[in-house]
Amino acid sequence: MKELVKIKAGKCVFSLPKGRPLSDLLPELGSEVKPLLFRSGDELLDLSYPADHDREIRPVTASEPEALDILRHSASHLLAQAVTELFPGVQAGIGPATDTGYYYDFLRETAFTPEDLVAIENRMREIAGGDLPIQRLVLKKEQAVRVFAERGQALKVELIEEKGGDEVTCYEQGNFIDFCLGPHLPSTGYIKYIKLLSVSGAYWKGDEHGPQLQRIYGTAFFSQKELDDYLAFLEEARKRDHRRLGQELELFHTSDDLGAGLVIWQPKGSIIRHLIENFWKEEHLKDGYDFIYSPHIARLDLWKKSGHTEFYEAMYPPLELEGCQYQLKPMNCPFHIIAYKSRQRSYRELPLRWAELGTVYRYERSGVLHGLLRVRGFTQDDAHIFCREDQLEDEIKGVIRLAIRLLRAFGFENYQVYLATRPEKYVGRLEDWDKAEKALEEALKSSGLPYQLDEGEGVFYGPKIDIKIKDAIGRLWQCTTVQLDFNLSERFDLSYVGEDGYFHRPFMVHRALLGSMERFFGVLIEHYMGNFPLWLAPVQMIILPIADRHETYAKEIQSRLVTESLRARVDDSREKIGKKIRQAEIEKIPLIAVVGDKEIKEGSLSLRIHGQGDRGEMKIDTLLPKLKQLIQEKSLEIKI
RNA sequence: GCCAGCGUAGCUCAGACGGUAGAGCGGCUGAUUCGUAAUCAGCAGGUCGGAGGUUCGAUUCCUCUCGCUGGCUCCA
Structure with missing residues (x-):
């Protein structure tokens, strides 16, 4: 007769023979719950974790944040499996989950190319499609060392000898095995929405004098939408890149002639700095x-x-x-x-x-x-x-x-x-x-x-x-x-x-x-994203005369604004108004004033606000105090 | 500093078994005088990051170097 262990889940207490997997309880927990793991106190346990002693467990589903970490950790194993299959002789280092995904370090003579990454990612999908069970194994230390030594995984042997106790846990999926504390998802089939992102160098154990490994970065999610959203976020970040915007908006400049890490603040960046410093x-x-x-x-x-x-x-x-x-x-x-x-x-x-x-x-x-x-x-x-x-x-x-x-x-x-x-x-x-x-x-x-x-x-x-x-x-x-x-x-x-x-x-x-x-x-x-608030904008208003004959009026408005300490410019190029507006929008100038016959007659301007579009005609006398107030208050938005 | 990748016109990028290079945008000139995100035409821009080597010949191949990018390691 086997010893029984009491497992409390919710309001119920179940008895399981010691050593049976906790997943035996799944039918009892109801079909609507589809857990990937169990939480027990501070511990996360595999579904297949053996009942060892009395515990209280709680099922963890994909919607909970800790599940994402585990997904990514399992995805990193999948990555290592794909790499070791595709590139025999490559040694695996470590491969944890990160805040945004996961990585795995590999020791390989030649560098991974972008094409390699595509092949690896495809292989990962194939393996995941096979829905291999991910099994937790507890091995004697010597046994584990032998397993990895036979596979030529010297780095793993080193880790086991360093970190392992008498017994070490390993996880096995198909013919791939890794030294790992876990926990992991029940099978590779859960890993569906993945993307390999980049490859870079990394030091073994973070020691810059040690061997240099190649680190492959990837990410994984529970749904296509979340993956797409993350990739869109990366794209968004790329669009906001200050190096790109700094160049496009002429805010600052770097040059080989200066030397690395030395920056020139261009006039438009300098005025912003001046305002911040003041x-x-x-x-x-x-x-x-x-x-x-x-x-x-x-x-x-x-x-x-x-x-x-x-x-x-x-x-x-x-x-x-x-x-x-x-x-x-x-x-x-x-x-x-x-x-x-x-x-x-x-x-x-x-x-x-x-x-x-x-x-x-x-x-x-x-x-x-x-x-x-x-x-x-x-x-x-x-x-x-x-x-x-x-x-x-x-x-x-x-x-x-x-x-x-x-x-x-x-x-x-x-x-x-x-x-x-x-x-x-x-x-x-x-x-x-x-x-x-x-x-x-x-x-x-x-x-x-x-x-x-x-x-x-x-x-x-x-x-x-x-x-x-x-x-x-x-x-x-x-x-x-x-x-x-x-x-x-x-x-x-x-x-x-x-x-x-x-x-x-x-x-x-x-x-x-x-x-x-x-x-x-x-x-x-x-x-x-380069859209500086009014008080910081290098050019606060650009005045666009529709035809040459409106230039004098445009310059009158400009000098009026400059007298009031606003930074205003006139676009006197011989372009059509559409082109001037496009140019002003690209330069992310917050206020665009269009002036033509109508405005001269009325003593007004037609205001367009960056990000808001055409706001119609208004008198300068009514606009000016509002602008001064927005600037004074360092308002982050232009509400007029 | 280390691993990997990159460096072609002001910008974004093409390109060539090794035979000194193009496009778009921008700039300039001219025409157009125009109402809310690109008018048309012409012209001028490049020792193909720098130095050395191989070669009859290098921007293309090799070495070194400078700079940039993704990381590692370190930090405001």
Whole structure:
């Protein structure tokens, strides 16, 4: 007589002989439920998972989010099966699900071509069509090692020996077997809507000194529609690509003549930056910040003192002048510290909030450069706050408030906030870390922002808060960072004279809200898809005379607008009105004013709004105050 | 930095067993004076990313180099 195990599902409790698959219960659960897996506490179990001990289970269907992960994980096995079948001798590495799909790493002499990907994808469909059962196996470690060694899968053998206990789980489908914890779908037939997307290099176990593998990326969904939607999303992202739009709209320019990672802001990008910077400065003044300007280079000794020469890898090599070595600055902090130390500080003048749009140069590895999002010369919207312990929490609160105020103005309403705490290797006093972490946490709590705790993920010199913003199509971008710094305050022996007449060490907060002008601009271009709101649009209104004789009138309107500080242009090309409108729409100019005989007679203009079409004729006197108000309010939409 | 791919006119891209190159858009000129997303015609733009090599001859093949792209690793 076999031992019985109690399985609770919903309100019912079933008894199963130990070792029987949980799927034996499926008929009992009713035909309307079509589970792919079971959830038991924190665990996800295969349908075929053997009843091992008393548990409560809940069926998981395709409509639940965790099912998608499992689908993709199973799809990655399918990918590995297809590849090992089509390309004998190829070794499989690892193949997990990701947020958007899955990948699998392979060791192969020759590179996979796009044609290979097509063949692999087709083979995946064939195998899936065969609806092979995916079976969980529990093998003795030596046995598993033998299985993979026989198949020439040395990487798998390495993984098993490293990670496996006495027994290891493997999953088998057809003649393919993989070392894997699971769980998986019941059979390959569930994997229907798949797409292989790209192939790239990846290091074995993430070690850049280890062997280089080829990583094939793919995605999978439970329905054709979801797959189509995802592919449409990728297409949408491609259309928004700031590198493309930056070129088309003449916002910024890169050139071989400059060198990698160096960017020129074209006039249209520069006016936007100017407006962002003005706004940034005004908001900082409102919050009691002072401004600092600092040079782009300083003596190498300064960077030795700060520890950058020793610990910071992305420094440009120093240059030598008159026997003295100078270093291009990768950060602004030491300069602000020098300013702080220019004289003795009293507790009465703290907090000091010093902000700088500071341009820094970092020798980023060539392979990581990416449009405006990762460059070698960029301007941080930096600030350093020097404060007393009793001021710290309020200061952090103020920084968070300011950050959100700024980000909201650009239409970023969704954030992911992270609090990263003390790592294993750290500098500074433990009690300072505790105080600082508490201050950061309290500030976050009072901000009302939901946040995630990243235990032990802080930088060695202090805990930090990072804020990622979600753009118009849901992608996350890291911009805001607020970091305590116990390293520099120590190295530079920062102090202030307290009420008690003794020297004290101030807390030093380093923060950037937009991150860098370059990265923020790149994100902004994609967020708006090049359709900048009225207050930021490089050209706010273009005036289109219908015929030559209307040009004078068009220019009158233009100068009227320019006098009122609007950015207006006249299109005096000899084109037909349709062409001029098309051109203006392509340039994504928010306001288009058409003027002809009718408008001259009426002293009016015919307004067309980008994205809204023709809005009809109106008087300039009634329009102008409305426009000024929209600009003043930094309105994200044009409602007239 | 590593793996893979790419680099042809200002832009988007064709192209050629190795015999020095085209299209559309844009630009310029002329005609057209026009009412809400492309008027017509003509012209001018290229040491085919750069350097070296193989060759009678290279933009095409090879090597190096610079830049870009997708990732890895690292980051604002």
